[in-house]
Amino acid sequence: MKTLILMRHGKSSWEHPVSDRERPLLRRGLDDAAKVASFFAEQSYEIDAILSSPAERASMTCSVFTSVLNFPINKVVYKEGLYDFSGNSLAEVVYGLDDSLNTVMLFGHNFALTNLANSWGDKSIENVPTAGLVVLSFSSDSWRDVSRGGQTELFVKPKQITI
Numbered sequence: 001m002k003t004l005i006l007m008r009h010g011k012s013s014w015e016h017p018v019s020d021r022e023r024p025l026l027r028r029g030l031d032d033a034a035k036v037a038s039f040f041a042e043q044s045y046e047i048d049a050i051l052s053s054p055a056e057r058a059s060m061t062c063s064v065f066t067s068v069l070n071f072p073i074n075k076v077v078y079k080e081g082l083y084d085f086s087g088n089s090l091a092e093v094v095y096g097l098d099d100s101l102n103t104v105m106l107f108g109h110n111f112a113l114t115n116l117a118n119s120w121g122d123k124s125i126e127n128v129p130t131a132g133l134v135v136l137s138f139s140s141d142s143w144r145d146v147s148r149g150g151q152t153e154l155f156v157k158p159k160q161i162t163i
Helices: 027-041 056-069 088-095 112-120
Strands: 002-008 049-052 103-108 133-138 151-156
Touching (some): 002 056, 002 112, 027 056, 027 151, 049 056, 088 103, 088 112, 112 133
Antiparallel strands (some): 002 133, 133 151
């Protein structure tokens, strides 16, 4: 069984004169990421690996999660293929995962995350919002075999969580 956790970066700032890859999170983005991370920590998933887009907003969101989940930040792998907006590169990253990993968390971007969640999961998701999280599970023993037919176990929006 394979479990894929898809996490969209938090709300980013457009106020800074930086490239798309260098855009940081807004305070709201950090707060929403922390809220979702705290909720997710209560769900008792054992994460084998975390991969993140190298974009600043995704890596900042990932950093919030690793802190809340007590996952060593130095074990996060930054993959260029996760700086993807269509879902094609994202899928290739998943297909290339080592089969010894059973539960993997990915930090990335939209439209790629919504596309993948809808293509592979069994629930229709209109949009994975900023700081939104989707958990998909597959009966497969190999990442190369995951695709359509996965089960959408969890879909969390930061606005749903009250602290």
